Amino acid sequence: MLQTKTSIEPATFKGKDFLTLLDYTSDEILFMLNKAVELKKLQKEGHCPSLLAGKSLGMIFENASTRTRVSFEVGMTQLGGHALFLSPRDMQIGRGEPICDTAQVLSRYVDAIMVRTNSHEKVAELAKFSTVPVINALTDDYHPCQALADLLTIYENKGQFTGLKMAFIGDGNNVAHSLLIAAAKVGMDVAVATPKGYEMNPVIVEKALSVADETGSTVTITNDPLEAVRDADVIYTDVWASMGYEEEQKAREEAFTGFQVNNELVSVAKDDYIFLHCLPAHRGEEVAAEVIDSNHSVVYDEAENRLHAQKAILALLV
Incomplete structure (x- = not known):
């Protein structure tokens, strides 16, 4: 417990x-x-x-x-x-x-x-x-219901929150916002890497930073996926074009070049990292099949x- x-x-x-x-x-x-x-x-x-x-x-x-x-x-x-x-x-x-x-x-x-x-x-x-x-x-x-399920999945696999680092790679969207808050609330370190122009809402980031000050969590906001993933225990991504932004798909594919979660990117994470995705996932875009279908992936436990x-x-x- x-x-x-x-x-x-x-x-x-x-x-x-x-x-x-x-x-x-x-x-x-x-x-x-x-x-x-x-x-x-x-x-x-x-x-x-x-x-x-x-x-x-x-x-x-x-x-x-x-x-x-x-x-x-x-x-x-x-x-x-x-x-x-x-x-x-x-x-x-x-x-x-x-x-x-x-x-x-x-x-x-x-x-x-x-x-x-x-x-x-x-x-x-x-x-x-x-x-x-x-x-x-x-x-x-x-997306707080998703974030609570994510915390449950992390706890089941890691048995703790403090001392862990979670990296979110991708769009600074609702999922990123709630994950940032969730990690800060439970004292888990979190790094978020987004392309320039797709950062999180600064007002929400400030609120999360205030929470992190209380719990001792560290928050890193960057445009460099490698910096975010380095030594991460948990790696998370989401679709590049969320619901309502489908018309931006092509522009986002260009902007998100280098932000795919693949074997090259996860090579700088902890050897026992787990991979999360709120689903639905687009293999070959935000995540490579070699990651989401690997033994590191717990996306179906997360969905459950x-x-x-x-x-x-x-x-x-x-």
Whole structure:
């Protein structure tokens, strides 16, 4: 079990939103991870507790997903609850209904709301007017559910966070933002290498640096992939053109030259490094098959851990 410095009670989480990891203390994040470890162990043993019997989750999807939809639906089912998939075509919000009205109406029907949208402001507004927990399943700025699953995967493989170095190579996107915050929160050193012009949001970087000062984590921001990967225990990458940026694919392929995670790049990492990718992956672009399909890769464990990390979030908040 991960050790916390202060005593945390489950009641601490009840009714809270899950918008970014910045909203949670380091000990609260470790508590969530312990809950995920517990629920994963019980599921593997065939003992899924019906912690959410009679509870419903409304899932608002404004863009496509595989892992997010399946993991949340299955997670609610395993915990004894029910999930409702809601696309813009299914909701009046797609025809201009104010977010405040949608939030207040859904709050009368469901016990939590999960949202996947390009606008973080939209999720924040939904949370402002909702009377039930709102869970950010991805926005343009953050992907906290993915980051929590990533931490779980790292812990399973390395057994610790402090003393480790994680390197993220690629676009300074929502995944990079949440990973930076997550690593800083648990005291893990992190280096992020992005091409010039594709850096992370400086406001979010400043927030992560403030967290790192408190936890003793070191943060390195660079445009040099080799500098980031050198002596890394964990290497992470994501697609070069995230959803919504497909029209920039060709321009990004040129800008990201030299940022592919391949055998040459990982040769400067620790011999026992693990490779992470939030998926879907494009072999031959951001990562070579020789890496993602190697024994160092734990991307399918990582994808599975979305289920367990999100079950922990649901169980604690709802």
